Amino acid sequence: MTSPFPDSPGAPPPPAGSGHTTEDLLSRYATGAIDGLSAWSVEAHLMACARCRAALSSYVDARRLARNRSMILVRTAIPAGGRVRRLLRRCGIPDHVVSLLAATPSLRPSWILAVMGVLALVVGETALTSHGWSGHGSSGAPWAKDYLAQWTLVPYLLVAPLLALAGVAAAFMPMFDPSYQLTVAAPFSGFALLLVRTTSALSAALIPTVCAGLLLPGPRWLPAALLLPSLALCAFALAAVTIVGPIAGAVSSGVLWAMPAVLLVVTAIENRSPLEIVQWRGQAACAALLLAATVVFFLRHDRIESGPDRFGIRRMR
Amino acid sequence: MTVNAGTVAVRAEGLSRRYGSVRALREVDLTLGRGITGVLGPNGAGKTTLLSVLATVGKPDAGRVRVFGLDPGDRAERVEIRRRLGYLPQELGYHRHFTVAAFLDYVAVLKEITDRRRRTEEVARVLAVTSLEHLAGKRIRTLSGGTRQRLGIAQALLGGPELLILDEPAAGLDPEQRLRLRELLSNMPGDPVIVMSTHQPDDVAAVCQRVVVLLHGQARFTGTPAELAATATGHVWTAGQRDQRAHLSWRGGDNRWRHTGDHRPAGAETVVPTVEDGYLLLSHRPSVR
């Protein structure tokens, strides 16, 4: 502690036995009882002297230091999600909602990979079969009239809304939430939680689905035309949940979509296009279903709050 | 409403619940006040059902419950109860890919702590209380069972609940961990009302101020652990050899046989009964109904 401050070259070394003076300076610096200029010199010295830096620690309340320390260690332990979180926050989404999204099953990488995998299969299969068709010499008619070629789109038609439904089902089915009992016992509104999860699940499912649709041979409007059916299916599922419970709701919704598609295939009629499901009459039906389901859901949304053994059917006396 | 010495935090009357043909709870009455109450009973006795009703997670078929004077049947009051509650379910599942701190952060959001700074402070606080700070960054799937139980208690403590409901918190813990758990339960910050279920009488004897014995869905005893032990007074004796009519006998380290049963032979040397003896006798007696 007796060496001169390095930034004053040529300054004479302080008189012997004045180590305490430097400590005195430090203490006055720490308590603010020092003028600005001397403080600058102290700070310049601090940058070079580890011992004086360490000595300053004793001037800060130990509990304050400990508290900041534990806060830092907790915050490092919560993966920030980095860019994704910051992007979401900049979109105005509050921070606690972002934390909830981290726990949503349908936003996990494994889930998204599975979705992409299914889509890749569907697209691949469609591409193969349509190549097969054209290899066998198609009728040469324009796409709109080429029903044979249109049948290759059936897998995609079938799968796309079901993927969206699966994502939403993962949002409300207890088996996908490992800490489901905590979710029920917590004051946070089950309804709000469901909305957050459903919205994020829908976006996560629809974006790859639409992209995959654009890759397919076929009308350009096809992916857009599947939006309304997807939304209608999900709304139906949510409404069904408030009536018959989570599992039955999800299953019934899936069946609702799969059945017409399967019927169409089974009763394959040469001059009917599978795309009729998503054309004007189909869209109108989906819009009506969406509207009705949304109304039912909002009327009965308080059923969502209840416990795992009874999903809102019976009331407590 | 803060709970002081005289007030009752939870009052349940005539709780009944059945699952199909099984009657899980039969007209159970329960009163919870300050301190730790143990719910003692074998597996299948209805402990989990009872605790889930108190935690507003399950609904009874019949009966009346009031938690802090609030009715869980009313939706708004139910949410208010949940704000003051901390619940550790029996088989809590965890998002295994989460880190300890991230999981606690998630549960803190579920407890409506929306401000991020407060949430971080709360997480840091419960980590300190349960001595889990050094594990804050570890993924849950790498934790041992005992540590996961501690994490379960930590999440129940978030938000400083006034009522702590712990379903078999000591399950799967080794002896040292059980002792640490007792230490933790005795030093709960904020002094909440605690109810914990267990099938081990010595857990009850160690830390509980009051005990409820649940057998086949019925509350067969309510009182202090000492009173439960006292019900076996005169029913525990030692002898030189085994007595076939006793419910339970074993030979101690001093080579004398210790018996617990209803038919003590006259003149046999009695022994001061323990909570286990009281519990054992109770479970051998037929139920009233």
Added chain:
Amino acid sequence: MPGAEERDDAALLRDVANGAEDALAALYDRHAGWLTVRLTRRCSVPDVVDQAVQDTFLALWREAGSYRGGGDVAAYIWGIGIRRLIDAIRREGRTTRWLPWRAAEPQVVVSAEDQVLLGVEHGRLGQALAGLSPELRGAIEATVLDGLTTGEAAVLLGVAEGTVKSRCYRARQALRAALAQPQGGPGTPAPRRQAWGTP
């Protein structure tokens, strides 16, 4: 693996970049004290300083890999710290009314002994600086000593950016004027070029 006490700052920083929390804790134990004190001199609100300190070590946790090893670790930490302080002041300033952020500077005269220690007496620049008013000195401290931009300095000092620029200008004028004055008596040593203070 050596204990934390034996590893130097650069080694600790490398360990932090590799994800070792104990290295971050060790760095905290070494540097949080002086960082807190030094930041408190620029902003006397403890809550804001606490946020800045936390954000600093979090930034270290995330970006330790970008430390290129040039220069002192303490200076690196200070560079991060002062900018996190400014961010924290910006965030606070949005919600609370503007309060006096800086601790008031006492009119303490440094003893002759301390002046010798600090070498202040030796510099005419030092004397010239001492002759500046606290506001002008504050502007110089923020822009030159702490290396902030005028925008950042404006947040720290609680004034508009234009005010910072004009204060710096006036400070430079005053310094030039003070240094241009003819030398004092024979006992006065020649002025030295100091590291800072380049107008």
